[in-house]
Amino acid sequence: MQTLRFRLDGRELDAREGETILEAARRHGIAIPHLCWRPDLGVAGNCRTCLVEVEGEGRLAAACHRRVEPGMVVRARGGRAARVRRGVLELLLAEAGGALLRRDSELERWAEAEGARRDRFRPDPWPAADLSHPAIAVERGACIRCTRCVRACRTVQGHDVLGMAGRGAASRIAFDLDDPMGASLCVGCGECVQACPTGALAPAGGAALRQAKALTDSVCPYCGVGCQVRIH
Ligand code: FES
Structure with a gap:
């Protein structure tokens, strides 16, 4: 070389x-x-x-x-x-x-x-946080649109749940067709949490779990990647 x-x-x-x-x-x-x-x-x-x-x-x-x-x-x-x-x-x-x-x-x-x-x-x-997912909280206000979460979802996990929606100052990370995260196909692997450099995506912890009406399936309960909450 x-x-x-x-x-x-x-x-x-x-x-x-x-x-x-x-x-x-x-x-x-x-x-x-x-x-x-x-x-x-x-x-x-x-x-x-x-x-x-x-x-x-x-x-x-x-x-x-x-x-x-x-x-x-x-x-x-x-x-x-x-x-x-x-x-x-x-x-x-x-x-x-x-x-x-x-x-x-x-x-x-x-x-x-x-x-x-x-x-x-x-x-x-x-803006109001999206706490619809039992494992991951989305604080859109802390997002700097670096797209690391989008690339991590796609290239590291091959999930393709995260993308970008809107233009200019209105651009934002979006789950599936701009759904609340909890209504998307996100399996809660936590790769996006690991990739986020600001904390806009963070483990939801007990607060969101208490808010969640139902438990959800996850590919990695207690996986240590990012969520670190047990979900079923
Ligand atoms: Fe170089 Fe973001 S433009 S690290």
Whole structure:
């Protein structure tokens, strides 16, 4: 396999042919924020939290998508890219409404690491949660539309229950034909919960189970993947 040399934040590094800036940085233990990318889910390029500067180019590049080229000089720390990434994270915090279900979510961790302020933008209105599923709660207000749950449902589990509905600001994750999650074909495997970087999809726990009028079948009762509730 051919190896390329490039510079990232002043360090000369090697990259494998076809590797992206983000993949090469991670292999060398260098942290660049990322939310919509996960190694097993492919590139979506929609969150823009991984922006970096490539010397000689006016536009910022998405590190999850841009392949390393020989001699490339990349700046991730400081400068314009870091400022823009911080702003993106502040917008995502506002979009997620400042009331994330998981306080240790990936969005929270990256926001803290990048010095993003929670109070810079007014939070979006918080829509009602979908608690129709006995195992998984859907807090649409915390969703940043990264589509990781959609890709995890399809490519990891092969279930194809999750998709996107609507356009622009009205776009949202949808179950089957935009049904309540509890009325969809979701089997409660928890893969989407594991994939969600904000806590918009989270184990429902006892509250939703108490609300549920009937128990439901699941492929993985007590599977440990995400739901961690016993359902029948
Ligand atoms: Fe690169 Fe989302 S991680 S655009």
